[in-house]
Amino acid sequence: MAAIIDKDACIGCGACEGGCPVGALSMDDEGKSSCDADACIGCGACEGTCPVGAITIE
Ligand code: SF4
């Protein structure tokens, strides 16, 4: 399980980044959220934080 970011939907607000308990989210060079799939534990916290529904857990 890992967070999948829809880069086209992401508006780069950064809300998800601070809520990740393991620090798996960071902003990429284009200012979009990026998930480190190796670090992500699939908790789903970020999914509910995103205001535009750009995150799904798969
Ligand atoms: S699912 Fe949980 S561990 Fe994975 S990126 Fe989102 S908040 Fe972090």
Ligand code: SF4
């Ligand atoms: S909360 Fe959603 S819109 Fe904001 S940076 Fe994260 S993925 Fe992008």
